Amino acid sequence: MNLVATPAHLSTVSSTFEQDFSQRLHWSMEQDAAIEERVAAILADVQQRGDAAVLEYTARFDGLNAPDLAALELTQAELQAAFDSLPEGQKTALTEAAARVRSYHEAQKQATGQSWSYRDADGTLLGQKVTPLDRVGIYVPGGKAAYPSSVLMNAIPAQVAGVAEIIMVVPTPKGEKNPLVLAAAYIAGVTRGFTIGGAQAVAALAYGTATVPKVDKITGPGNAYVASAKKRVFGHVGIDMIAGPSEILVLADGTTPAEWVAMDLFSQAEHDELAQSILLCPDADYIAAVQRAIDRLLPEMPRAAIIAKSLSDRGALIHTRSMEEACAISNRIAPEHLEVSSRDPHRWEPLLKHAGAIFLGAYTSESLGDYCAGPNHVLPTSGTARFSSPLGVYDFQKRSSLIEVSEQGAQTLGRIASVLAHGEGLQGHAWAAEMRLKG
């Protein structure tokens, strides 16, 4: 097999650029009606029959039989044993990564997750109280996409937020457990875990069963069934984003070794044939050098077939008129991962409006961010960085407004409220304000 990776070579000066670019970018989350229907049935069944339904689906879909759901609970001893049995190098790496992720999220909580209040001239107290969620569920995929790093990235912000109970679900097809996933759960402070997955696990967390406690919010990635189930229970419980395929966009000024950039494009492409890797650069020679590096490095890659298909079907090397134009195009894409591979990244960063995470400078490979730099690797995909944010401590907190109106304040506010309430035809509202007016 002679694999080649042939990303589209585009140029912004071409008359067909807009068309070619749109075509390359196009991806839409298919809403498969058959999946939606099956998921709706599973949710209803688990809501009604609880443990028994979850057990049946686990037997049917994961080939895992158990006498009762309690038998599928992971004990803390089992999580700890998984950690203890890791090779020393993995144990250290996991521990250090967890410490860095924790430290970043503590800084995040300190910076933007604190209660606040003030008193205005009338003595009225206004503010917000920030409190953690009581109990959250974390979905961890099994099988080929079982990533211990995702356990850290979901559980640690919840723990830093102060969530008292973190319930992990992870399918273990045929009962095969991933020791790194269990070890990560141990390090990250997961409270309880169950080896269940799919829509049935989402349903168990959303509605609660005799064995699985109902949670307030469910986060974590999953397949189309999990995504559909999360979307359906949204409102009943909170959810994080529905993730699409992963993406990287590299803005290069041509000063980073071409091999580094090629490998960064690979590290996205190797995830999934649908993953998208794009390079934007004003230097045509550099683009050619990156393509040569791709050709040279591809045969050595263990996941070469996935990389070749991803780059050929969805990748693009785009020659731009300038770095400024490259920044503008990046804003249109609103990429999940954005590398500013430049000698002078701080010149370009202020121009970048929409991105999940921005990696500044040649040494900041996306993979460092994926594992251990500290920031979360759960990021908005498919252009949703236009309106959403990385997973964070704020996803595991909620706010309550605080209002304390003084007797004096009620005189000012009461008159305003009364006029507006009468204007809306809500006399009860008006009179409640008027009753607090003096004489």
Next chain:
Amino acid sequence: MNLVATPAHLSTVSSTFEQDFSQRLHWSMEQDAAIEERVAAILADVQQRGDAAVLEYTARFDGLNAPDLAALELTQAELQAAFDSLPEGQKTALTEAAARVRSYHEAQKQATGQSWSYRDADGTLLGQKVTPLDRVGIYVPGGKAAYPSSVLMNAIPAQVAGVAEIIMVVPTPKGEKNPLVLAAAYIAGVTRGFTIGGAQAVAALAYGTATVPKVDKITGPGNAYVASAKKRVFGHVGIDMIAGPSEILVLADGTTPAEWVAMDLFSQAEHDELAQSILLCPDADYIAAVQRAIDRLLPEMPRAAIIAKSLSDRGALIHTRSMEEACAISNRIAPEHLEVSSRDPHRWEPLLKHAGAIFLGAYTSESLGDYCAGPNHVLPTSGTARFSSPLGVYDFQKRSSLIEVSEQGAQTLGRIASVLAHGEGLQGHAWAAEMRLKG
């Protein structure tokens, strides 16, 4: 017609309390399959045919005909004229309310909505950049629930966040426009407005048409069609919460005049027959006094029929063993509006974990918060305060992680990332990190 309002009188010492209480609380957002199907069809149609489809649905559902969609745009001159033509009292009240809401949300942005970053010992820069959304859509209901205060509460936080374009949609059945709504749009800084509504307006905002620009997020309340449409476009654009019926919970120690509390219960009940008003109090005599106040005041209320039905079907006056127990029950309910009608509200506030907004002290009627205290009146309903927050500036901002790893930092981080990436079978990730290691 001899109306009576008979909320359930419950007591926590009763052996049937748990059962009675659960029954009273029960409310579930019905997922009407027929509505879902019709909404899906409307969304697909607008996505495909754009303006033409929106025009047809507007003619069919709102009885409003226009030659093209541009004819349904509200001009800035029209918004300003609506404001200018208001009676002086309304003009002042609206302006003062808007100023207070703006000032509160500016404090909110200052307290929790700023970019932040730090450098660790290795010189690695970590942080988050906070930026406004580019363009948002605000849904404003027409007809009986057309509330100008909601225009303020949705548009002002967007404006404070720095959103450049705020697009309002508001249905005007048979072309009848509400001048207070238009005036509020003028005061709140709405950029463009269209007199369209329903699922077709949500679709126009989510997908964009030739005339209506595509937005990044849609907020604002609406009927079952609007709610279903918002839920369906979620992911393609951002949305705020799906709201259920409004609720108030009053925690009373018996020191507030009973009429005030009765009127506060009314001011919730008058919204909607499904609205829920609950009083929790350890003083049986006070509960009796509130019931007498209800009986006395009800006949005077212009919306007495709605109030009577809401209180009788869904209201409750609950006698608790203590204020502590009342706080615990309030946490189980996680109410949208929570009044702590007590001489000593700061004694109880720390015990309250879940609520949309907490109103402290006898003078802080919910209606002051609804209109002009400053905090947002768009609040999580139906127990969703367990995991979600009032609408705020943060809903119109998003965050991008910032990471800049120094050459030195890449040596430490690269070794950790390499071990973990190999553990996950992602060699591209590992090699991208290893390439940045020296010698």
